[in-house]
Amino acid sequence: MTEKEAEKYFVKSDLIPAIVQEDATGEVLMLAYMNKQSLLKTLESGYTWFWSRSRGELWNKGATSGHLQKVVSIYGDCDDDALLVRVIQTGAACHTGSHSCFFNKIKGEWQ
Numbered sequence: 001m002t003e004k005e006a007e008k009y010f011v012k013s014d015l016i017p018a019i020v021q022e023d024a025t026g027e028v029l030m031l032a033y034m035n036k037q038s039l040l041k042t043l044e045s046g047y048t049w050f051w052s053r054s055r056g057e058l059w060n061k062g063a064t065s066g067h068l069q070k071v072v073s074i075y076g077d078c079d080d081d082a083l084l085v086r087v088i089q090t091g092a093a094c095h096t097g098s099h100s101c102f103f104n105k106i107k108g109e110w111q
Helices: 005-012 036-045
Strands: 014-021 028-034 050-051 057-060 069-076 083-089
Touching: 005 036, 028 036, 028 050, 028 083, 036 050, 036 057, 036 069
Parallel strands: 014 083
Antiparallel strands: 014 028, 050 057, 069 083
């Protein structure tokens, strides 16, 4: 994908949500944000890169911890304003040490 081709994902906003899913299990691991530069770096390197809204900088997921995310595939949604990134996760995806960031149950099964 060229920089020009990536532009369609950033028409509505400079940042788009990227849902990260474990390829082998389908488990949703995390939600992060990408800008055009992080998307292009992800495509180039084969590992996830995101934009840190709190730090205001690019970050390569797992570069410090070793909990890397090897990209298997990336899908854009029907409106070109969100991404689904399927990965092979090494170690924990969450900064808390949990495999997934989605471990705080709010409600169980609906009746």
